[in-house]
Amino acid sequence: MSGIKKRPISPRQKMINLMYVVLMAMLALNVSTDVLNGFSIVEESLNRTTANSSKENANIYSEFNEQMKQNPEKVKAWFNKAVYVKQLSDSLYNLADVLKHEIVRQADGEKGDVKNIRNKEDLESATHVMLGRGRGKHLYDAIVNYRTKILEFVTDKEQRAIIASNLTTDVPKNDGLVGRNWQEAMFENMPVAAATTLLTKLQSDVRYAEGEVLHSLINNIDVKDVRVNSLNAYVIPNAQTIVQGSKFSARIIMAAVDTTQKPKIFIGERPIDLKNGLYEFNCGSTGDFTLNGHIEMTDRSGETLRREFSQKYTVVAPSATVSADLMNVLYAGYNNPMSVSVPGIPANDIVATMTGGSLTPTGPGKYIAHPTKVGEEAIITINSKANGTMQKMGEFKFRIRRLPDPTAFIAYNDAEGNPVRYMGGGRGFSKSTLLSVDGIGAAIDDGLLNIPFQVTGFETVFFDNMGNAIPEVSNSDKFTDRQKSIFSRLGRGKRFYISKVQAVGPDGSTRTLPQSMEVIIN
Secondary structure, X not given: OOOOOOOOXXXXXXXXXXXXXXXXXXXXXXXXXHHHHHHHHHHHHHHHHHHHHHHHHHHHHHHHHHHHHHOHHHHHHHHHHHHHHHHHHHHHHHHHHHHHHHHHHHHHOOOOEOOEOOOOOOOOHHHHHHHHOOHHHHHHHHHHHHHHHHHHHOOOHHHHHHHHHHOOOOOOOOHHHOOOOHHHHHHOOOOHHHHHHHHHHHHHHHHHHHHHHHHHXXXXXXXXXXXXXXXXXXXXXXXXXXXXXXXXXEEEXXXXXXXXXXXXXXXXXXXXXXXXXXXXXXXXXXXXXXXEEXXXXXXXXXXXXXXXXXXXXXXXXXXXXXXXXOOOEEEOOOOEEEEEEEOOEOHHHEEEEEEOEEEEEEEOOEEEEEEOOOOOEEEEEEEEOHHHOOEEEEEEEEEEEOOOOXXXXXXXXXXOOOEEEEOOOOOOEOHHXXXXXXXXXXXXXXXXXXXXXXXXXXXXXXXXXXXXXXXEEEOOOEOXXXXXXXXXXXXXXXXXXXXXXXXXXXXXXXXXXXXXXXXXXX
16 A cells, blocks of 8 residues: 655645634734624634544544454554544543533523523633633643643654644733733633633644544554545635635645646636636625535546535625723823724734824734814724735724713722722721821722822811811822821811812813712721
8 A cells, every 4th residue: 555645734724723823812802792703703614624624533543443353463553552542632622622611601501502602702701610610720731741642643843843833832922921821821801702712723723633643643554545436526715704805715626636637627617727726716795605616537547537516605794893992982182092803804914093193003903092182083994904905994983082080089008908999988997097198199990990190289178176167288199297187186986078189180181079088087
């Protein structure tokens, strides 16, 4: 039997690797529901790739079984290695599957379905399962163990590098991930849709690595000679979802083709002369389509073999997503963080511009919007320069508003050393705590915004035993000596008020806060 040539990396595998890079670029973003739904496209493509790999691997295992029956003495050593590889691969593959179900059930309840996730945007479930339960460390150890053992069977340097890269547990080099371990970098605050897709990508990589090892083992016993009667036609698209106006690209090939002759390719019944098997055409309209045709080839006996092929693809209209990281408005005079993404387009191929202010890039898919005039609209336009041409992907309008007034507070540390912002009323705090602080602060801190302001002055109002108001003024954010002297004479249950607080925000405007802060000595 003839030996099997080393398999090159298929265009589809290259596509999957590229999709994974795009996915990782999106993980740190606060993405919208539309983008989360886009993970379904990646998930489906990964599942198809995994299914194809599993089918091919199953065929090889079947060949091993047949050869074991025919020649056990020759095949036994390689057969045992193949069984060991299957056990290793199934163990990690099944672990990833179990973790996907655990995450989905954590998000959607006990009846949660991995194939129909309802709470795709849930940021807590993956963290709870992978970090809170320690399942992420379990997965990390399993990947390291699998990678180490599976690479022992791979001698080709290029294939070793690809498998090691696919199964890497290195923390991505990203400023936001400094100090984190692998499981924290992969799953902390990760949307459910993204976490399950990451695990599906791992399953695809496991089947790919398993297949590479099986082909290597097969080459040693010549059980995978490709016969003419096993030839099949395939269409391998670079992508199955295409933006309107972009090109559909696909490689149309016949597996194990005879290198001494060129197959005839027909789209419909029309013959096509392709260079390197690459077929391209412009997609002018949106919708679902199917590319049909067949390949003809002559075998050694002179008989013409014909194999049909069919490939579905979808053409979508240009679309983009822009989300304000704070809320659906932009604040004048303030650096508003923005996230910009286009499904299927790498961040470095996206160009964003803005009217009514400036838009400054700070990283892949990250920008700072700095609008100017309150009451006007800011328009952010998204263009893609994919395929070497600039194409408009969307336009988004935002209202420009003035920053809201901040709230004054007294900052101190509680008995456990935790920082506290006291904003008045309640049980108050002790006189010793009051005497230990220097002054007051002000900030917008409503759980969404956390924007500090600089206090430039305020007034304290005390009341004597006759009920007379005694105001004391500070022309900075610090308590004056006179104010602190009065503090020292206050008894338990006494109270005073901080009012007329003046503060300057990041937009440069000075505010006099309308509310007063009641301070109670307990």
